[in-house]
Amino acid sequence: MNFNLFAVSLRNLKRKPFRTAILIVSLGLLVSILVFGASFIISVTSTVNKAADRLGADLLIVPVGARDSAQEVLLETKVASFFMDRSILERVKEIEGIEEITYHTYLSSILGVCCDVPEAKIVAFDQDTDFILKPWLQKNLGRRLQKGEAIIGFDAEDNLMLLEVDSSVLFNLKFDFVGVLDKTGTGLDDAIFVSDENIPDMARAAKLYAGENEISVIFAKLKPGYTSEDVGGEVENQIVEVDVINRNDIGDKIIGVLMDINRLFLVLVILTSLISTFLAWSVFSAIANERIKEIGIMRAIGAKCSHVIRMFVAEVVIVALMGSFLGIFGGIYMSVTLNKSFTLLMELSASLTTAERFWVSGIGFIAGLVICFAGAYSSILRLRRLDPLSALKEI
Amino acid sequence: MALLELDKIKKDYNLEGQPIKAVDNVSLSIEKGDFISIVGHSGSGKTTLLSIMGGILSPSGGSMRFKDTDVYSLDDDHLSEYRALSVGYIFQFASLMPVLNSLENLLLPVVFDPKQTVGRAHEKKALEYLDLVGLSDKAKAFPNQLSGGQQRRVAIARAFMNEPELLLADEPTGDLDEETEAEVMDFLKKMHEQKGLAMVLVTHNSTLAAYAERRIRMTNGLMENLIQ
Numbered sequence: 001m002n003f004n005l006f007a008v009s010l011r012n013l014k015r016k017p018f019r020t021a022i023l024i025v026s027l028g029l030l031v032s033i034l035v036f037g038a039s040f041i042i043s044v045t046s047t048v049n050k051a052a053d054r055l056g057a058d059l060l061i062v063p064v065g066a067r068d069s070a071q072e073v074l075l076e077t078k079v080a081s082f083f084m085d086r087s088i089l090e091r092v093k094e095i096e097g098i099e100e101i102t103y104h105t106y107l108s109s110i111l112g113v114c115c116d117v118p119e120a121k122i123v124a125f126d127q128d129t130d131f132i133l134k135p136w137l138q139k140n141l142g143r144r145l146q147k148g149e150a151i152i153g154f155d156a157e158d159n160l161m162l163l164e165v166d167s168s169v170l171f172n173l174k175f176d177f178v179g180v181l182d183k184t185g186t187g188l189d190d191a192i193f194v195s196d197e198n199i200p201d202m203a204r205a206a207k208l209y210a211g212e213n214e215i216s217v218i219f220a221k222l223k224p225g226y227t228s229e230d231v232g233g234e235v236e237n238q239i240v241e242v243d244v245i246n247r248n249d250i251g252d253k254i255i256g257v258l259m260d261i262n263r264l265f266l267v268l269v270i271l272t273s274l275i276s277t278f279l280a281w282s283v284f285s286a287i288a289n290e291r292i293k294e295i296g297i298m299r300a301i302g303a304k305c306s307h308v309i310r311m312f313v314a315e316v317v318i319v320a321l322m323g324s325f326l327g328i329f330g331g332i333y334m335s336v337t338l339n340k341s342f343t344l345l346m347e348l349s350a351s352l353t354t355a356e357r358f359w360v361s362g363i364g365f366i367a368g369l370v371i372c373f374a375g376a377y378s379s380i381l382r383l384r385r386l387d388p389l390s391a392l393k394e395i
Numbered sequence: 396m397a398l399l400e401l402d403k404i405k406k407d408y409n410l411e412g413q414p415i416k417a418v419d420n421v422s423l424s425i426e427k428g429d430f431i432s433i434v435g436h437s438g439s440g441k442t443t444l445l446s447i448m449g450g451i452l453s454p455s456g457g458s459m460r461f462k463d464t465d466v467y468s469l470d471d472d473h474l475s476e477y478r479a480l481s482v483g484y485i486f487q488f489a490s491l492m493p494v495l496n497s498l499e500n501l502l503l504p505v506v507f508d509p510k511q512t513v514g515r516a517h518e519k520k521a522l523e524y525l526d527l528v529g530l531s532d533k534a535k536a537f538p539n540q541l542s543g544g545q546q547r548r549v550a551i552a553r554a555f556m557n558e559p560e561l562l563l564a565d566e567p568t569g570d571l572d573e574e575t576e577a578e579v580m581d582f583l584k585k586m587h588e589q590k591g592l593a594m595v596l597v598t599h600n601s602t603l604a605a606y607a608e609r610r611i612r613m614t615n616g617l618m619e620n621l622i623q
Contacts, residue, residue: 002513003499003502003506003513004506004512004513005506007499008492008494008495008503008506011494011495012494014494015493015494294492294493297486297490297492298492298503298507299451299475299478300449300451300478300484300486301478301479301484301503301504301507301553301554302475302476302478302479302480302504302507302508302557303475303479303507304471304472304475304476304507305471305472305475306472307475307506307507388451388452388478389446389451389452392451392486
């Protein structure tokens with residue numbers, strides 16, 4: 001027979017199942033809000049950070065006024081086209097502190113007009129200077145991308161319904177898909193990549209508004225010892241046709257919005273924590289009150305103070321564990337399903353890694369325990385001080 | 396050496412500024428196998444004296460030794476062990492844990508014994524005690540499924556679970572009918588004789604007091620030996 005203090009604690013909790021359930025559910029709600037909020041914040045910030053890291057550039061140089069559009073293309077799933085003259089490449093190269101540059105040209109496809117894919121980002125890149133896709137090409141393809149070949153971003157396969165398709169018509173030219181890129185967590189996961197050797201043919205075939213002398217964005221790496229602020233400022237001073245986005249400023253617009261959401265979540269979490277702590281306090285106080293007589297009897301027949309505390313703490317831990325796990329599952333479920341309801345998340349390639357999910361779950365778990373123990377603290381102290389006769393006198 | 400030796404035990408209360416001597420200089424020696432009854436009116440101090448013997452209530456003065464150990468010089472954990480292992484206590488009120496069935500209520504003192512873990516042998520022993528008090532068919536019944544008398548008998552059986560050397564019974568038949576009262580007293584007497592344990596019975600009923608070999612009267616906290 002397995003009968004011990006833990007069994008007594010379980011029986012105690014089952015004594016008033018509705019009250020126990022209310023406490024567990026309310027704790028679960030708090031933890032789920034916390035997990036959802038943390039998942040939201042972390043997924044957005046990590047997407048922005050990953051995007052900046054993945055691009056591997058210190059400066060992004062875009063046409064004047066295209067700063068926001070460029071970030072939307074790079075971080076979000078939005079499709080946009082903006083162009084500047086190719087000659088700007090040479091002018092950027094000559095600026096002190098620039099070590100390496102490459103460029104992208106962004107073309108927008110339109111289903112039934114130019115292409116047989118829905119509106120998608122078509123990115124033309126220069127294979128000679130590229131440092132963004134090169135590692136993948138070397139590892140997976142082992143050769144240069146040929147004319148008439150394309151590789152697709154990780155999410156494009158799903159989003160553009162290209163799963164079963166080997167080729168597609170883009171700007172009236174047939175392209176063979178020769179590979180799917182690894183997930184980057186950037187907006188480029190939704191793009192189709194072609195070599196810039198295709199641009200003249202595409203422009204001719206589709207009477208494309210982007211000519212072969214137009215590019216969308218220049219990615220620049222800096223020489224050691226130069227800061228992106230100084231060199232970026234110099235680029236803007238010398239080339240009035242461009243705007244510069246520093247590596248550290250990538251996603252600053254999103255981060256700004258995020259900080260407001262963060263503050264809102266923080267207020268919500270603080271308020272919910274206070275309510276949950278108060279609820280835990282009132283429930284555990286009521287539990288302690290109605291047990292005084294029983295605790296007196298237990299002490300009189302030989303229970304040590306530590307037995308009583310262990311029994312009560314076990315109840316607190318059981319409630320905390322159940323509430324925390326409920327909240328963690330609820331929060332993860334919310335963060336997965338509600339992502340589709342948040343424009344910001346929908347447009348980002350945001351999803352948490354397993355490690356990040358564990359980390360967020362850990363925060364939720366600790367929060368559940370802390371709130372339960374904070375609520376039960378005064379009752380635990382009271383039970384600690386209770387001597388057998390005072391307890392029996394409560395009868 | 397006496398099993399329990401009370402030396403000039405005092406217990407003073409302060410009730411609304413008035414000092415009350417609940418127990419006044421009581422000295423008593425209880426040997427192994429003694430059966431003592433304490434009689435007296437309500438408020439005479441008999442339950443207070445029994446609580447002191449049971450390690451539940453610290454005296455204001457005097458000393459109490461159990462087998463040469465000064466009980467009230469023990470720390471809280473050791474005092475709890477004294478209550479768990481050396482003393483069986485029967486309360487004058489229903490004292491079962493409502494969330495536990497009869498069998499589990501009997502096993503509770505074993506849970507508090509630091510040297511034991513509840514096992515099959517304890518379960519068997521608990522069932523035997525339930526059988527002795529005539530409740531073998533109520534092992535799985537919860538207190539709210541038992542009558543007052545049945546609850547009282549379960550609590551009596553529980554007092555024997557850790558094989559105490561001293562049994563303290565405070566009005567053990569308080570709310571029982573005459574027939575059950577006699578059964579319970581016969582059971583206590585039998586256990587006293589079989590196990591050779593010392594027993595102290597607090598009662599206001601002189602018929603019950605007559606079961607004991609030695610009778611003490613408490614009056615206003617003072618002890619008087621009636622039959623030695």
